[in-house]
Amino acid sequence: MLQKELKMLGITLIILFAGFQTVFYKEPLLSNIRIVLSISWMLLPGFFCMYYWSQKLDFLERLVAGAALSAALIGIASYYVGLMGIHVKYHLAILPAALLAVGISVAVKSQKRKKKLDKTA
Amino acid sequence: MKKAKTAHLEAVYVAVFLFLMLGISYGAISDHRFNHDHPYGYMASDAFQHQVRAESIKQMGNYRHEPFWAAAGYKDAVGFYPPVLNDLSVMLSYGSGAETYDTIYFLVFFFIALGSILFYLVVRDFSRNLAIISLPFAILVFSNNAYWGFVTGHWPSTMAQFFLIAVFWVMMRFRLEKSYLLLAVFVSAIIMSHASEVLFAVMFIAVFAGLKLLSKKMDSKEKKRMVRNLAIAVLIVLLLTFYFAVILKFTWLASSQGSMLSSFESQPADLEGPALVLQDLGIVAVILLVGVAFSVWAIWKRSPSGLTASVLMFLAGYGNHIGLVHWTGQIRYLWPLYFSAAAGFGIYSILKMSIKRWKVVYSFGIAIFLILWFTGTFGIPPHYDRIEGRGLMDPYHWDAFTWTAENTPEDSTVYFFYGDIFSQNAMLRNTERKHIMYTSKGLEEVFSESLVPRYVHSKLIGDSHGVYYAYRRSFFDYGYYFIEDGGRDAYYRYYDICDMDYLFLDKVSQQPALAQYNLLIRQELLSRDGFEEVYSNEVVSIIRNNNPGIECLPEEGVKIDQQQ
Numbered sequence: 001m002l003q004k005e006l007k008m009l010g011i012t013l014i015i016l017f018a019g020f021q022t023v024f025y026k027e028p029l030l031s032n033i034r035i036v037l038s039i040s041w042m043l044l045p046g047f048f049c050m051y052y053w054s055q056k057l058d059f060l061e062r063l064v065a066g067a068a069l070s071a072a073l074i075g076i077a078s079y080y081v082g083l084m085g086i087h088v089k090y091h092l093a094i095l096p097a098a099l100l101a102v103g104i105s106v107a108v109k110s111q112k113r114k115k116k117l118d119k120t121a
Numbered sequence: 122m123k124k125a126k127t128a129h130l131e132a133v134y135v136a137v138f139l140f141l142m143l144g145i146s147y148g149a150i151s152d153h154r155f156n157h158d159h160p161y162g163y164m165a166s167d168a169f170q171h172q173v174r175a176e177s178i179k180q181m182g183n184y185r186h187e188p189f190w191a192a193a194g195y196k197d198a199v200g201f202y203p204p205v206l207n208d209l210s211v212m213l214s215y216g217s218g219a220e221t222y223d224t225i226y227f228l229v230f231f232f233i234a235l236g237s238i239l240f241y242l243v244v245r246d247f248s249r250n251l252a253i254i255s256l257p258f259a260i261l262v263f264s265n266n267a268y269w270g271f272v273t274g275h276w277p278s279t280m281a282q283f284f285l286i287a288v289f290w291v292m293m294r295f296r297l298e299k300s301y302l303l304l305a306v307f308v309s310a311i312i313m314s315h316a317s318e319v320l321f322a323v324m325f326i327a328v329f330a331g332l333k334l335l336s337k338k339m340d341s342k343e344k345k346r347m348v349r350n351l352a353i354a355v356l357i358v359l360l361l362t363f364y365f366a367v368i369l370k371f372t373w374l375a376s377s378q379g380s381m382l383s384s385f386e387s388q389p390a391d392l393e394g395p396a397l398v399l400q401d402l403g404i405v406a407v408i409l410l411v412g413v414a415f416s417v418w419a420i421w422k423r424s425p426s427g428l429t430a431s432v433l434m435f436l437a438g439y440g441n442h443i444g445l446v447h448w449t450g451q452i453r454y455l456w457p458l459y460f461s462a463a464a465g466f467g468i469y470s471i472l473k474m475s476i477k478r479w480k481v482v483y484s485f486g487i488a489i490f491l492i493l494w495f496t497g498t499f500g501i502p503p504h505y506d507r508i509e510g511r512g513l514m515d516p517y518h519w520d521a522f523t524w525t526a527e528n529t530p531e532d533s534t535v536y537f538f539y540g541d542i543f544s545q546n547a548m549l550r551n552t553e554r555k556h557i558m559y560t561s562k563g564l565e566e567v568f569s570e571s572l573v574p575r576y577v578h579s580k581l582i583g584d585s586h587g588v589y590y591a592y593r594r595s596f597f598d599y600g601y602y603f604i605e606d607g608g609r610d611a612y613y614r615y616y617d618i619c620d621m622d623y624l625f626l627d628k629v630s631q632q633p634a635l636a637q638y639n640l641l642i643r644q645e646l647l648s649r650d651g652f653e654e655v656y657s658n659e660v661v662s663i664i665r666n667n668n669p670g671i672e673c674l675p676e677e678g679v680k681i682d683q684q685q
Contacts, residue, residue, distance in 0.1 A: 015136050019136065019139065019140035019143070020140075022140060022144065023140055023143050023144040023147075023148040023153065024148065024151070024153055024154060024155045025153050026152065026153045026154045027153070027154050027155045027156065031155060031156065031217075031218070032155070034216070034217055034218060035155055035217040035219070037216070038213055038216025038217045039213065039216075039217075039231075041216060042209070042212060042213065042216070052299070053294075053297055053298075056294075056297055057294075057297075058128070060128075060131070060132060060135065060242070061242050064235065064238050064239050064242060065239070065242070065287065065290060065291075065303070067235060068235075068239060068283065068284065068287040068290075068307065069287075069303065069306060069307075071205075071209060071232070071283075071284075071310070072205070072284060072287070072306045072307055072309070072310035073306060074208075074209065074212070075204070075205030075206070075208050075209045075310060075313065075314070076205060076306075076309060076310060076313050076361060078204075078208035078209070078211075078212065079184060079204040079205070079208055079313065079365070080364070082178070082182060082183030082184055082185070082208070083183055083184075083185055083364075085183075087182035087183070088178060088179060088182050088183060088208065088211050088212070088215075089179075089182065089215055091208070091211075091212050092212040092213075092215050092216050095212075
């Protein structure tokens with residue numbers, strides 16, 4: 001299921017790019033690619049955290065709610081991490097990566113739990 | 122198979138709508154470009170306030186303090202404004218290569234568009250058909266007075282309302298294991314985006330949970346779990362927001378802003394600025410009121426659902442009648458998004474009386490019709506109002522501001538003579554220097570006397586924002602420079618032009634007499650020793666005073682002939 005969802009994420013990225021290219025059609029292609037990748041990097045890690053609820057929530061719901069979760073956690077964390085002395089220029093690299101690591105761990109564990117449940121069923 | 126087909130259709134619908142919302146709003150405002158060479162489409166001072174703050178976080182690396190150039194020169198005024206939107210815009214700036222003035226403006230509209238999809242999911246929990254029909258009403262946030270809020274700088278509130286919608290969504294999912302984690306994060310994000318919206322989150326949670334707890338459909342075990350989860354969520358919120366909440370307590374709540382909480386008088390909805398009112402909605406108002414009636418009945422009969430959020434937020438829009446005009450003004454910017462479900466339910470309920478076997482294709486058909494209506498295809502109000510144009514800022518002033526920031530000593534003081542756009546004075550903070558400008562009293566005095574003035578009634582500008590340039594003595598102990606240094610009279614007084622390091626003059630104006638006056642001032646200053654023009658473009662002249670603090674003009678100023 002995770003592989004299927006990664007494929008759907010890939011399609012989502014393509015749709016995002018197509019949408020951005022349509023809205024910002026005066027923007028150079030490479031610039032739009034960079035913008036979409038940046039936004040995705042910031043907002044997609046939450047999707048993986050939402051995998052914990054994959055049995056109850058469909059892809060669309062986890063994608064959108066995951067984006068909200070990412071925005072919330074990364075926005076809040078950036079403030080505190082900045083106060084701790086880490087310059088904001090590093091936050092884009094560190095914070096989504098940290099959230100993604102948590103999210104992937106959640107996704108993998110959820111996948112294993114699901115397989116275990118399927119086996120016992 | 123049918124389910125998969127519907128899901129695919131839905132995904133396409135949602136994706137197209139997301140980019141429709143973005144395209145008609147920020148796409149139009151930005152001239153369909155992401156990158157600009159100056160703040161583009163900014164229509165009021167508040168917009169620059171947030172842009173400057175975001176840019177300052179990028180430069181300082183954190184938001185421990187307000188930038189001194191936005192705090193009347195104070196270098197340790199505590200960073201008091203809820204930071205989430207600013208921090209996200211800075212990160213996007215680094216990632217995309219765009220300036221913060223572009224990323225912050227983009228994110229406002231991106232999260233409105235995404236918020237409409239999130240609210241769609243809130244409503245879908247009740248009925249997919251209703252969600253499909255009601256989504257197009259969200260387009261009306263870009264109509265009338267609602268739209269004005271976004272281009273004039275009500276940005277942090279918009280960010281907070283996005284998380285408010287996330288709270289609605291998670292409350293619909295309260296049965297999810299550990300959903301209290303999501304609830305806590307979203308409520309915390311509201312507090313750290315624009316704290317006042319937490320009032321509506323608490324209101325909704327209280328009403329929704331209250332209705333559920335009173336309902337016979339939940340057993341006592343489930344009710345206990347709900348209460349327990351809410352308590353855990355509260356603890357997590359306290360943990361995540363404690364540090365910033367202390368700042369809020371000693372800044373916003375301690376200041377004039379806090380007094381807004383104590384008055385319960387009825388006030389007009391547009392007291393603090395343009396506000397969407399029911400009359401603006403035309404026939405949609407009728408649809409809405411019918412829908413609200415049906416929704417109340419459905420909530421009562423069936424149990425709380427996405428309709429609860431819709432009805433509550435519609436009613437919350439009338440909070441100005443109990444003294445909450447500051448809050449309801451912000452809510453009304455997204456009012457159409459909130460009441461979309463109620464309005465859609467009116468249409469759906471009435472049509473379902475005639476059409477017993479409803480098909481999802483009917484919902485899509487109605488949605489397409491509403492999209493065409495609300496985007497203005499038929500020319501029947503209400504519909505989207507296109508806003509486009511450069512806004513207040515122009516390349517000449519922007520270049521002059523950035524030149525000042527990059528080429529003057531950090532401790533310089535810049536004095537602004539008259540400029541058409543300077544009344545929106547938050548933009549002046551882009552000089553990144555302590556700055557002072559004419560008051561209208563000062564301008565009136567010197568202009569009427571045809572003086573190149575020595576002493577001018579002026580104001581030392583900064584974003585006291587009613588928090589009095591608060592600074593931290595210790596974790597729970599704050600001082601307030603605005604009060605300690607003498608209050609308003611210390612900032613609004615007569616200043617000596619000879620003390621200024623740089624003098625900023627506009628060479629052109631919509632009022633030719635004032636432009637001429639500026640040019641005469643410039644001419645007089647440049648004729649004197651110690652002044653030299655260090656920057657000039659078609660619109661702006663910047664003069665440096667090489668001897669600040671030394672007498673440069675007679676006490677009484679210099680009379681000039683304005684007939685020259």
